[in-house]
Amino acid sequence: MPTLPNPELPGTDRIELRMPDERDIELIIDAGRDPLIPVITTVETHGTADDAAGFIARQQGRVDEGRGWSMTIVDRSTDTPVGNLFISAFCHQLGCVEVGYWTGPSHRGSGHAAEALALVRDWAPDALGVDRLTLYIDPNNVSSLRTAERTGFRREAQHDRWERVGDAFRPMTVWAHGAPTAECSALGVLETRMWLNGYRDDTRWFEHHLHDDFVEHGCSGVLWTRPKIVAQDIGPIEVDVPFTDLTLEQIDVDTWMLTYLAVQPHRTCRRMSLWQQTADGWRMRFHQGTPID
Numbered sequence: 001m002p003t004l005p006n007p008e009l010p011g012t013d014r015i016e017l018r019m020p021d022e023r024d025i026e027l028i029i030d031a032g033r034d035p036l037i038p039v040i041t042t043v044e045t046h047g048t049a050d051d052a053a054g055f056i057a058r059q060q061g062r063v064d065e066g067r068g069w070s071m072t073i074v075d076r077s078t079d080t081p082v083g084n085l086f087i088s089a090f091c092h093q094l095g096c097v098e099v100g101y102w103t104g105p106s107h108r109g110s111g112h113a114a115e116a117l118a119l120v121r122d123w124a125p126d127a128l129g130v131d132r133l134t135l136y137i138d139p140n141n142v143s144s145l146r147t148a149e150r151t152g153f154r155r156e157a158q159h160d161r162w163e164r165v166g167d168a169f170r171p172m173t174v175w176a177h178g179a180p181t182a183e184c185s186a187l188g189v190l191e192t193r194m195w196l197n198g199y200r201d202d203t204r205w206f207e208h209h210l211h212d213d214f215v216e217h218g219c220s221g222v223l224w225t226r227p228k229i230v231a232q233d234i235g236p237i238e239v240d241v242p243f244t245d246l247t248l249e250q251i252d253v254d255t256w257m258l259t260y261l262a263v264q265p266h267r268t269c270r271r272m273s274l275w276q277q278t279a280d281g282w283r284m285r286f287h288q289g290t291p292i293d
Ligand SMILES: CC(C)(COP(=O)(O)OP(=O)(O)OC[C@H]1O[C@@H](n2cnc3c(N)ncnc32)[C@H](O)[C@@H]1OP(=O)(O)O)[C@@H](O)C(=O)NCCC(=O)NCCS
Pocket: 034, 036, 037, 100, 101, 102, 103, 104, 107, 108, 109, 110, 111, 112, 113, 114, 136, 137, 138, 141, 142, 143, 144, 146, 147, 150
């Protein structure tokens, strides 16, 4: 499991970003009443104080788990927690991170998310050692699109069937700040989702993201093809994410290679995937696993 830096969190005269703690219980309960926040985070719908405490405890463990950095956004003028900002570290080893945010329904309309995002935009490159920050925003999410635009992020692309929201795979617009290497976050995120329950256990995900000529030389020696995988009930799987020793290299104009170590309870395998940029988006063309002791 990669070790993440754990720097002091930033602040301005107007807002502070700090580690979530018990002062946020009311905010989390408020967030549980929002139609979208419980769908895109682990905040419980109409949750209790105990549920909120569970959410807070999970956030406090994120850096040690290598998952990322979760921060409460505090309005300094009233000393009130108003929202949360999360930086996901799935692609941190490649020099990029994904940022997500929400504000409590009772605290909207003051631009807190944009302020927090601007703070992180300026703080993350040095503090976390990254070149690029990426936001994935639903094309219908007007206030989030506006937040990204207002904070100087540039819109790069739209990916079809990108993120699971409830029972559907929604398209997401991609917004970035920093180095224009879009493959960094796109392929790190896609490769991780190939392993995550909610994605890998849904045939629609593989139908969309596997190339028609996809072939896998599996870690157990089995030869997989796209029809074989799509026909199979893949089911849940346990793996350590973020992956260890993640690297990304461009092989051709439209082809990129990812390598990493996938650690599972029963085996560890070196993995390699080739991803191809097609007219319809990214498709996995080849995957290989080799077991190691
Ligand atoms: C996105 C979110 C964090 C923004 O919260 P906020 O910081 O309180 O933002 P505001 O309410 O001040 O709105 C941001 C901007 O959107 C605009 N906006 C909001 N709703 C709008 C609407 N329906 N139509 C047009 N513009 C709208 C606001 O006018 C504001 O624009 P401005 O910066 O030019 O003044 C908040 O709406 C939220 O938590 N939503 C649910 C979770 C979510 O969507 N997270 C983002 C996932 S990518």
